[in-house]
Amino acid sequence: MDQKEHHKPTDRVLVDRVLSGNTRAFGTIIRDTEGLVAQIVFKMIPDREERRDIAQDIYLKVFQKLDSFRFQSKLSTWIARIAYNTCINQLEKNKISAIGNPYPLPTDHEDEHEYPDEQDLEETLMGAEFTSLLASEIEKLPALYKLLITLYHHQELSYSEIGQIVALPEGTIKSYLFRARKMLRERIQMIYNKGI
Structure with missing residues (x-):
């Protein structure tokens, strides 16, 4: 090889x-x-x-x-x-939108530092069960969010490379990735809160 x-x-x-x-x-x-x-x-x-x-x-x-x-x-x-x-x-x-709502409204001041408990949550939930849950929840995301998560986290492409693929500015990609992670985080927290 x-x-x-x-x-x-x-x-x-x-x-x-x-x-x-x-x-x-x-x-x-x-x-x-x-x-x-x-x-x-x-x-x-x-x-x-x-x-x-x-x-x-x-x-x-x-x-x-x-x-x-x-x-x-x-x-x-x-x-x-x-x-x-x-x-x-x-x-x-097929009349399916890649991001659910074709024109998602940006939320004010989307900043990745808004959620200080993110790292604590990830550390708590690490392991096979979490990985399986995460994969399952990623599959439920709108198509574009699912793709961005895959290209960035699994294929390890840069924002610039992803931008060339999906024809979106880097800022939009960062914003969509932020939203996708936020949706995942909220869904996973909800699942784990139900289980407690």
Whole structure:
């Protein structure tokens, strides 16, 4: 694995190979990005039947548009953007909003330091039970919030990379992430308070 990783071709080399007709290079692109694409599709598309078709559609679009890729971002970020747009189009076709309310109203002075008990709560609830509960509650979030949590916390992408994928300013992403975490925190506190 290490050796293979060491000799990994660059985005430019892979794109050049695909554009020269090398289909194996496109297979490499799919392998390198399918985890990220799967995360986006799974977090945004509730219908299991649609997911496979959408993933195929995403890679078909990637293949068709590859000659328009300008290397202004990482190839994986560009592909993730196509995946996100494809999912949004599907949600619109299905008349489902990605964030529940399509125009969430910003709350005054959203500041991550508003909740000093956040760390105490997280320390108290750590462990397998909490991890399972957290995963279950993340799945109940609106599609965009679920995706942002996944891209930021699981894929460990920067605000800038996420911004390129979802076409939102970094400030909006921070605000949405804050709201998503707040919703999770409130739901989990409610569940644990009921249990006490």
